[in-house]
Amino acid sequence: MTHDLVLRNATVVTPDVTLEEHAVAIEGGRIVGIAPSGEVPPGTRDIDLGGKTILPGLMDPHVHFGFGDDIGDDTMAEDFKNNSVDCLIGGVTTIATTTMIGRDPLVQFFDRAVRVADGKSHVNYKFTTVVNSAEQIAEIPQIIDKGGVSFKFFTGYIGEQAEGFGIDPSGITPDLFFRATEAIAATGKPAFAAIHAEDPYVRGVLVDRLRQDSANANSLVAWAESSPDFAESLQIFSFGLVANSNRVPIYPVHISTAMSVDTVRDMKAKGIQVEGETLALFLNSTAAEMDACGMGGKAKIQPPLRHHEDKERLWTGIQEGDITVVGTDSLTYSSRYKEGIDFWDCRVGVNIQFADTLPLMWNEGINAGRISLQQLAAVTSANAAKRYGLYPQKGAIAVGSDADLVVIDPDREMRLGVDRYRGLSDYSLWEGRTVKGAPVMTFLGGELVMEDGEIVATAQGRHLADDALR
16 A cells, blocks of 8 residues: 655654654545554655654644734735745644734624635634624624634733723723623533733833833833733633633633743642643743843733743743643734834734744753653644644644644754744844754645745645534
8 A cells, every 4th residue: 555645764753652763654634654664665755754753733822913014804814825834934734813803793803814814824724713892792602603712802901002902991801701701601612711811900000110210221121020920820810710600711821920830730720721821932031031132122022021930930830731832922013113112112022933933842842851742742732732622633643633744853953033934024033043953844734845944835724613624
């Protein structure tokens, strides 16, 4: 029997065990066999990987396409067409990106996103629907019927910042969130509530104070001080209790502090369904380090980059199973909104990061002995796929799973920087940083689409609604 494609002489990271000198056989875009290389006959295309490592293609569950220099459907279309290509550079084969945000009906936002992305994306995708108002809650069941499983709540915003997102100045209040999670629960479907946890009241006071101190100009350390660690934990716990009252899982995005890891651990011990996500950025740098690199506003993200002790606690959170997902919170605006502007007034958020997640996680996770290959595959792929209802079709190297794969050369050194990108980004937070461990091949549905940092085939991603998973 001849397979369409055989990847042989590889270290294969399955969900349960790492297999050395094994082969993965692929037919019709799916994995049909995993066996010692000597037991697998030649394929129509046969690639000897010479001991390199095969991981499931990454899933980035935290992307904001449509939020660039301009904001809207046209920008979202451009992002899918021109910026999703950088996913393949980093071995990312599936993303979840937010719909547009405002007071329009949720169904309109969702349907427009599906229509805008169709035929443009280089990777597979899901949509996270942003809920802003009480009127939108009634539409939650319709979104779930369309294959949406994730609902985002910007709980950390009030006042003008909230209004900029189409949210009432009072923000996402606990009563609104209660009714929304009640609506999710009433469907009986495995949907969940994602929150941006960051109490806005104390933060408002501290921002006003700190920006008046000239010593804090352009300081990411000062930006970290403007959002104290308890502000994040406060909302993770309080909104987690609300969601738990309706038996809805809560998914706090971009966890940044040591205190929040402890909070998630304690909540889990109480039986509360909570899944902690952090960012590759938070695991691989600190405010002081980015200040030293002169990144200034380019690394200004909300919640902020933190400190060494927070970074290390996030890593132990992964080791201990309290932090289970790694995303990026990628937006797509350029440096024009980061440079030549007062630090305190420049836009928050970081640009496209998904090209760098895997090499950073390999370098600081695997090479540093912090995590195992199974843990790496879990936090960068499997756990997000499970949360979004895609596993084991996505997120696993197993017979029957889609052949969305990334090959990494653990011995190859690589210098990160904007020159690696093939989309529209004009800067990199990681400029000049050297890592050991480089993604050298990406396969989407069994097709080689990236090799040695270059796109070698036109990839066609699809919307992973329920019917696409059958």
